[in-house]
């Protein structure tokens with residue numbers, strides 16, 4: 001007496017089509033819910049970088065006065081404020097959370113940094129990174145992989161990218177900084193290669 005396996009999926013065409021319609025419409029309903037939409041475009045939760053890490057990232061990227069620093073997912077704006085105040089750079093933050101954009105804009109205004117720092121509400125997967133000398137990221141490995149084509153499209157030769165905690169898959173870092181071995185803080189530094197000769 002052999003064991004009989006029953007097929008779990010319908011074999012006749014009409015039931016299969018109905019099942020496919022059900023799956024597609026359920027996905028559409030879920031995507032339309034604000035709750036799910038909110039998380040579908042989030043590449044990382046808001047977890048601020050510790051201030052010593054912020055300082056170290058900007059040091060490693062050798063930020064110079066007058067250069068432009070982008071923070072992709074700028075959170076509460078600490079990278080922007082440090083870039084402007086300590087490094088005398090211009091800074092642009094892109095952030096998807098309305099609450100964080102409002103909070104950071106108020107902070108920038110309180111500190112009188114409006115001329116140096118801009119905070120843009122938006123999705124970094126669609127961001128225009130033209131003019132960036134340095135890009136700072138604290139996202140996740142998969143998110144870095146999603147952002148990588150944009151960095152390759154927009155960044156000029158010699159621009160630097162610093163990523164806290166997570167590497168950019170497929171890129172070779174010019175430096176891996178383990179600032180605080182005890183707490184496992186790692187910062188990856190990348191430099192955009194020269195343009196290929198024509």
Ligand SMILES: C[S@@+](CC[C@H](N)C(=O)[O-])C[C@H]1O[C@@H](n2cnc3c(N)ncnc32)[C@H](O)[C@@H]1O
Pocket residue numbers: 041042043044045046047048049071072073074075076077078079094095096097100122123124125137138139
């Ligand atoms: C880990 S926090 C880092 C905050 C800040 N860069 C820092 O180092 O303190 C990641 C930030 O990215 C933002 N974020 C996530 N997905 C985003 C997206 N698709 N577009 C823009 N910002 C996003 C989050 O809201 C959050 O503020």
